[in-house]
Amino acid sequence: MAVIELHDVFVMQDVNTVLQKVSFTLEKGEFAYLVGRTGSGKSSLLKTLYADLPVGAGAATVAGYALPKLSSSKVPFLRRKLGIIFQDFQLLFDRTVAENLIFVLKATGWSGKAKIQQRVSEVLMRVGLAGAAAKMPHQLSGGEQQRVVIARALLNEPLLLLADEPTGNLDPDVADSIMRLFVEINNSGTAVLMATHNYQIIRQYPKRVLKCENGQLIDSAKTPFELKSDF
Numbered sequence: 001m002a003v004i005e006l007h008d009v010f011v012m013q014d015v016n017t018v019l020q021k022v023s024f025t026l027e028k029g030e031f032a033y034l035v036g037r038t039g040s041g042k043s044s045l046l047k048t049l050y051a052d053l054p055v056g057a058g059a060a061t062v063a064g065y066a067l068p069k070l071s072s073s074k075v076p077f078l079r080r081k082l083g084i085i086f087q088d089f090q091l092l093f094d095r096t097v098a099e100n101l102i103f104v105l106k107a108t109g110w111s112g113k114a115k116i117q118q119r120v121s122e123v124l125m126r127v128g129l130a131g132a133a134a135k136m137p138h139q140l141s142g143g144e145q146q147r148v149v150i151a152r153a154l155l156n157e158p159l160l161l162l163a164d165e166p167t168g169n170l171d172p173d174v175a176d177s178i179m180r181l182f183v184e185i186n187n188s189g190t191a192v193l194m195a196t197h198n199y200q201i202i203r204q205y206p207k208r209v210l211k212c213e214n215g216q217l218i219d220s221a222k223t224p225f226e227l228k229s230d231f
């Protein structure tokens with residue numbers, strides 16, 4: 001089953017076309033990088049996929065939801081199938097790690113204190129932060145904070161993780177450990193689409209690459225291309 005299926009999609013910012021005729025399929029459990037120079041349209045494409053930007057034209061299905069016709073009341077249901085790891089979806093710094101996670105669980109319809117506590121423990125364990133529940137975000141390193149963001153994205157067992165520069169502000173060792181976490185999550189069946197400028201990571205963990213260039217999306221699975229370090 002495909003978790004993303006786009007056919008001739010136009011990615012728009014207001015009246016401007018950022019990407020035209022985007023067509024690709026991401027299967028369940030697949031991993032792909034999304035690359036391209038600054039301003040080439042990576043974030044806009046990701047935003048289109050989680051219905052933060054409207055589809056200009058074309059056919060798009062994400063996690064079983066047909067996007068062009070998706071009513072705003074259905075958007076939360078789509079988002080529950082997705083784990084979104086974005087620079088601007090940061091942690092709430094006035095609450096503990098556990099409270100950050102509980103906030104999202106309650107907002108997505110969870111109830112029952114024991115069930116909620118158990119889910120919080122499970123996701124923290126999954127990202128290697130079993131002891132961090134009672135800590136405040138500022139007591140954690142940048143890499144640990146990113147792990148909490150990933151834990152939060154995993155709360156509702158998403159079919160697909162959408163990540164925008166998840167290793168962006170981290171030093172190379174920490175970036176590598178975050179990448180290994182993504183690989184582990186992917187190996188357990190969650191599809192991942194990760195926008196990145198991190199050439200080292202792509203070299204070290206080679207996978208399918210989707211590249212935004214000149215208003216189009218090039219797919220290494222269809223048109224093999226050599227990735228240069230200046231993408």
Ligand SMILES: Nc1ncnc2c1ncn2[C@@H]1O[C@H](COP(=O)(O)OP(=O)(O)OP(=O)(O)O)[C@@H](O)[C@H]1O
Pocket residue numbers: 013014018036037038039040041042043044045212
């Ligand atoms: N909120 C916005 N309103 C209008 N135009 C925007 C907005 N955000 C981005 N754009 C424009 O859309 C185009 C694509 O930007 P986008 O942020 O998708 O690129 P990107 O590849 O993610 O870049 P970066 O690598 O810097 O994150 C750019 O021309 C940008 O100026």
